[in-house]
Amino acid sequence: MKKNDWATLLATTAFSFLFYHQYPGLNFLVLTLLIIILMLASNPAHIKKRKWVFFSALTILSSIFVLMYGSSLAILATIISLLLLSSYSISDRSSVIINLMQSLYSVFSSFVFITKNITTKNKTENGKKSILSIFLTFVVPVIIAFIFLIIYKSANPLFANYTEKINLDFISLEWVLFTFVGFLIVYGVFYHKRIEPIDQWENKLPLILSKSENSKNLNKWDEKKAVTVLFVLLNVMLIFINVLDVNYLYLGDGMPKGITHKEFVHNGVGMLILSILLAITTILYFFRGNLNFDKNNKLVRILVYVWIGQNLIMVVSTGLRNHMYVDEALFTYKRIGVYYWLLLASIGLITTFIKIYKTRSAWYLFKSNSLFAYIILVLSAAIDWDKYISDQNLSRIKYIASLDKKYLISLSETNLAQLYTIKNDKDFNTDSLYHFEYSYGYQNARWLDYKLYRFFENNAKLDWKSFNYRKQRVLSEIKDLNNKELITSLDLSSSCIYSLKPIFSIFNIKELILKNGRLASLNDLNNFPKLQKLDLEGNYLLSLDSLPLLKDLTHLSVANNPISELNHLDNTKHLQVLDVSNTNLKHINDISFLKELKELLLNGNKINDLTPLEFFPKLESLSAINIQTYPDKIPELRSLKYLNISGSPALQNLLKLKAPINIEHLNLNSNSLKNIDVLFEATNNKNITTIKFKKLKELHLESNDLYSINKINLLTSVETLNLTNNKIRYIASMAALKDLKRLYINNNDLRDIHFLDSLVQIKELNIANNQSIRDFKTFKKLPNLLSLNLSNTDFNDLLDLSALTLEELHLEGCRIKSFEGIKEFKQLKTLYVSHLEQKDIAQFKSLKLKILKVSSTNTALILKLKKILPNTEVIEIY
Numbered sequence: 001m002k003k004n005d006w007a008t009l010l011a012t013t014a015f016s017f018l019f020y021h022q023y024p025g026l027n028f029l030v031l032t033l034l035i036i037i038l039m040l041a042s043n044p045a046h047i048k049k050r051k052w053v054f055f056s057a058l059t060i061l062s063s064i065f066v067l068m069y070g071s072s073l074a075i076l077a078t079i080i081s082l083l084l085l086s087s088y089s090i091s092d093r094s095s096v097i098i099n100l101m102q103s104l105y106s107v108f109s110s111f112v113f114i115t116k117n118i119t120t121k122n123k124t125e126n127g128k129k130s131i132l133s134i135f136l137t138f139v140v141p142v143i144i145a146f147i148f149l150i151i152y153k154s155a156n157p158l159f160a161n162y163t164e165k166i167n168l169d170f171i172s173l174e175w176v177l178f179t180f181v182g183f184l185i186v187y188g189v190f191y192h193k194r195i196e197p198i199d200q201w202e203n204k205l206p207l208i209l210s211k212s213e214n215s216k217n218l219n220k221w222d223e224k225k226a227v228t229v230l231f232v233l234l235n236v237m238l239i240f241i242n243v244l245d246v247n248y249l250y251l252g253d254g255m256p257k258g259i260t261h262k263e264f265v266h267n268g269v270g271m272l273i274l275s276i277l278l279a280i281t282t283i284l285y286f287f288r289g290n291l292n293f294d295k296n297n298k299l300v301r302i303l304v305y306v307w308i309g310q311n312l313i314m315v316v317s318t319g320l321r322n323h324m325y326v327d328e329a330l331f332t333y334k335r336i337g338v339y340y341w342l343l344l345a346s347i348g349l350i351t352t353f354i355k356i357y358k359t360r361s362a363w364y365l366f367k368s369n370s371l372f373a374y375i376i377l378v379l380s381a382a383i384d385w386d387k388y389i390s391d392q393n394l395s396r397i398k399y400i401a402s403l404d405k406k407y408l409i410s411l412s413e414t415n416l417a418q419l420y421t422i423k424n425d426k427d428f429n430t431d432s433l434y435h436f437e438y439s440y441g442y443q444n445a446r447w448l449d450y451k452l453y454r455f456f457e458n459n460a461k462l463d464w465k466s467f468n469y470r471k472q473r474v475l476s477e478i479k480d481l482n483n484k485e486l487i488t489s490l491d492l493s494s495s496c497i498y499s500l501k502p503i504f505s506i507f508n509i510k511e512l513i514l515k516n517g518r519l520a521s522l523n524d525l526n527n528f529p530k531l532q533k534l535d536l537e538g539n540y541l542l543s544l545d546s547l548p549l550l551k552d553l554t555h556l557s558v559a560n561n562p563i564s565e566l567n568h569l570d571n572t573k574h575l576q577v578l579d580v581s582n583t584n585l586k587h588i589n590d591i592s593f594l595k596e597l598k599e600l601l602l603n604g605n606k607i608n609d610l611t612p613l614e615f616f617p618k619l620e621s622l623s624a625i626n627i628q629t630y631p632d633k634i635p636e637l638r639s640l641k642y643l644n645i646s647g648s649p650a651l652q653n654l655l656k657l658k659a660p661i662n663i664e665h666l667n668l669n670s671n672s673l674k675n676i677d678v679l680f681e682a683t684n685n686k687n688i689t690t691i692k693f694k695k696l697k698e699l700h701l702e703s704n705d706l707y708s709i710n711k712i713n714l715l716t717s718v719e720t721l722n723l724t725n726n727k728i729r730y731i732a733s734m735a736a737l738k739d740l741k742r743l744y745i746n747n748n749d750l751r752d753i754h755f756l757d758s759l760v761q762i763k764e765l766n767i768a769n770n771q772s773i774r775d776f777k778t779f780k781k782l783p784n785l786l787s788l789n790l791s792n793t794d795f796n797d798l799l800d801l802s803a804l805t806l807e808e809l810h811l812e813g814c815r816i817k818s819f820e821g822i823k824e825f826k827q828l829k830t831l832y833v834s835h836l837e838q839k840d841i842a843q844f845k846s847l848k849l850k851i852l853k854v855s856s857t858n859t860a861l862i863l864k865l866k867k868i869l870p871n872t873e874v875i876e877i878y
Contacts, residue, residue, distance in 0.1 A: 004190045007038035008183070011190065015182035018465050020175060023458065024075050025468035028066040032059055035082065035189065039089055042190070051092040055085045058378050065381040070468040071412070074381035081378065083107070086189040091199060095367040096374045098202055105195060107188030114187060205363040224300060227286040231303035234279065238310040245317040269338050272318055276311055276345050280352050284362045287355070304356055308349050315342050315349070330393040332407060336385065340376070347372050384470060390415035394422070401427035405444040413455040414470055417477035419448055420487055446491040452478070453492055456502035482506045489533075492517065500524035510552075514539060522546040536561065537579070544568040558583065559601070566591045580605065581623075588612045599642075602627065610634050627651055638662055646670050646700075665698040673704040676711055689714060697739075701726070713737065723748065724766075731755040746770065746789065757781050768792055768810065776800045790814060791832065798822060812855055812877075819843040832877075836861055844869060853877050 014034050018027035036056050039046055046052045059081035065074035080100065087099030087106075094102070153160040283304060291297055322338045329335070348369055355365050390408055397403045400422055408415055422428060429443045442450070459471060481487050482505065489511035490503070497517045504527045511533040512525075519539045525531065526548040533555035541561040549571045556572060557579035564584040569575070575594050581603035588607065591597075592615040599621040600613075606629050613619060614635035621642035628650060641662060645651040646669035668678070679699075681690035691714055698720040701709075706726040713736040715721075720742040728748040734740065735758040743759070746768040753767060756778050763784055767773065768791040776795050779785070780803045788806055792813035798821035801809075808830040816833070819840040829850045836857040844852070845868050852869065854862050855877035866874045 003042040007042050008186050008190045011035055011038060011186040012183045015186060016179040020178050023462055023466040024066050024070045025466040026067055027465040028078055029063040032063040046089055049092055052088050055088050059085050062378050062381055067468055069384045069470045077378045077381040086192050090192045094202055095370050097370040102194045106193045107185055110184045110188035113193055206361050207364045208360060223286055224291060228300055231307050235307055242310060242313050269318060273341055273345055283352060308353050311349050315346050318342060330396060331389045384414055386411040387414040390418050394418055400425040401430045409447050409451060413474050416452055416474055417481055420481055449490045449492055450495055453503055460502050479505055482508050547571055624648055624651055662695055663693045664695050666696060667700040669700055669702045671704060673706060676709055734759060753778055
């Protein structure tokens, strides 16, 4: 066999061994060193070629960066370096871009050349076996034999029994295909094929122009005058542009109104690069021949040099603008990319200067710039950009709310520990003004937890071949946070998790949410002895037999699981909150030992007997939504403060028997109520009405059949009243409800709202979708109102709200006569509007809104709103 044959076999074996089911890391460095050694073994003369040694050094350097970070940039740099190394082993005269193209051609066409060689010859000229002959002789029969082995094992149980100890798990169709692809790549590297006409064309291109070579250029027009006029005009324009930039950047004049740093950078960089490329192309055209050797071209050269200098000034100015944009919106790859483009543009301008000054050819410009671009690519891989972005952004922000958490979470695992140090901040789930769009609808905290689990899961599958320092650093940082008990909760909902083994090292967590998972067993929970809250909703659990001893557990949800018994909860005697909603439970007798229970959710079950509730003396909250059975009695439950029996008309009759008298929050939604008599005691004296719930603070009566609520004035302690989706037309008075702060009476049939006159203390009011109201002047009597929803009503005059200091206002579907009065709402933070016209836009300029949602409005007008309200999140509602 030839040396290249051995090199190909060894490199293919190494590729398959190092990379199959592995991640980038040490494997890149090992393969790189092996390929370089094999190339030298095949042709020791490579070591004497300076360019080959240079590219070998950069290839090793880039693979070291893969070992350090495993970043996509380092991987790309290493792959390109290996391809270039292959090309430079054949042709060291070619440019970087041509050699890269030739290597790609060699790799992608390797299958064609292999097939061609198979059909033409199987032996080399000296009679030795070729690599293809060996491949056909040994590898193909082994593959076919393996296929028949599988067939025979399936066909004959006796043969299968005798061969079961033969472990061939590592062999699979996937592995065979992976190895074959590796073979094609390696073959393309060691048996480098080139497109000869391209090499011949490139070799004829001079790097230095000579007069004799260009004397044949015949100009049909006066190019020198044309280029002189052109660059005079270009320089005049650039002087004007640079003076404006100096005023803006250095003299403090500031940007024009309505223009943000974002627009300035985004609109400016692309056009700047385009203008430089067009001008360089123009220079290459005019300086392609005789003009380079004209003794009277001094003025033209000076004009070009001045133009290059002015462009460099413009590049610096754009860099400063981008720096200001970064100060405002923090770092992202796109914003860092601006610096890259500006650096490449600067190099292009400098090499253009050299081309003119030293009479170099256009090919010199092409060749040198492609080399610089490659060197920048390799050197840029020396930085862990994900970590740099995270470090910079976290160090620059004053408030977590202004940080684009979504973007940082979308980066690699390098910032996991940093993000967990701020995860418990109240604003961690708040989106910033500049926020990353693609988060799959997850909250930031949940997405971060999912990222952590996948990091541990992927890392568990790897071995030394995938080692890189970044992963090891992150593992160490996470374990340190766990030891300090700084990772206290994980939300892994809807993550299709079958096992918790990947996160066994985070054993100090106190809250674990596993909604809609695929846990086959609960034994893994034994590794988290400090758990206080556990959510197992929707995991297809048939029983709780495998639930381990969790002595600190206080909150447990097993909702939406097909369990029918709770007799294995004796390992959790300190439970305070238990959710068994939508299971197959028919009784709760087997949890009578939970004396600490404070909250119980029985929603959607067919429970006939509620008397065991008396065993829970501390029960404060009971939810029995959609209970269709008819229990005959309910204990008094004096400690109960919250009761929700929505959608359970059978249970509301229990309130007539013995109501829990200390209820503060009562929810009777969707119970087909026609009146509110259930809230009062029946007495012999029709003139006396006794209130059952004297401590009631919050009452929900949504989606019933209420036409009137005549006795509502008797509920004097109520602070929140929700009457949404009923049929109420008229309310006589609410004057007695002195404590009422929040009233929701939307989606009714109200004709009059004068009953609001006496509610001077109310802070939040929703009367949306009541289209028969005509008089809205009563709002002037509600000085404490902060949030008002008038959507889809006939409201049209902002003067009716002039006395209010609103923070939130909903006017969707309202046709406002004039928005002139909107500027008086100085405290307004959230606004919903519809049907805006051109004349309305200017009225919004003075508002300091956080959120503006607009519907039924031309998109062009919404774009104008975004310009005049740069600090407001303007959202178009469709």
